[in-house]
Amino acid sequence: MPPLPPQDEIENLVTDRLDRQELLHRTQPVTLSFIIEQAVLERRTGGDVVTRELLDHLIACAELHNLGLQVMPLRQPEHAGSAGPFSLLETNEHQWFGYVEGQETGQLVSDEAALSRFHMRYAKLRSQALTPADSLSPAEANARSVMSNQAHLNWFKSSYSSAQGDNCVEVATTPARIHVRDSKDTSVPALVLPPTAWTTFIAHAHAHAHIAQR
Secondary structure: OOOOOHHHHHHHHHHHHHHHHHHHHOOOOOEEEEOOOHHHHHOOOHHHHHHHHHHHHHHHHOOOOEEEEEEEOOOOOOOOOOOOOEEEEEOOOOOOOEEEEEEEEEEEEEOHHHHHHHHHHHHHHHOOOHHHHHHHHHHHHHHHHHHHHHHHOOOOEEEOOOOOOOOOEEEOOOOOOOEEEEEOOHHHOOOOEEHHHHHHHHHHHHHHHHHHHH
């Protein structure tokens, strides 16, 4: 295995990736379409913690109106992308480019004949992959599998717990999901919410608590 790059280079790469994610949420968001191999969801690269956050992020992104996400199932005898991954990009001037890369190389493609083949391959891939709705099933199934091991979730108790600690709600957070459970039954999370729903719930809880104390 090659040596890791210097820490400052790693930090720059992470910063660049996070900056690119802003394209998903800006005022005029970019329209995106992705096809992901199911094997990527099941490989658990980086361990359970990384995989859990990856799956949560993918599930959250799949709910965006400007993003299409499809999963290529493990069992697919006909695969138009067997030659390797590629990307297609349309500029604001409606000019198309393709991009392919290897481990240490990358190539921008502008040849019209090659771009035509890329478009045909991508159209075929979309027909071979699961539909966007069905594609959530593998991601959610793997997320549940990862979550079945509670050791990687950092739970904390509500500030409204009783002095004996036997009557409280426990919460664990990930970038795209809030996990809530009853402290008396910690086998599985009782509820999994997106952060926006959890924030709304907390706001209502505080408001009603304030009213009750008057």
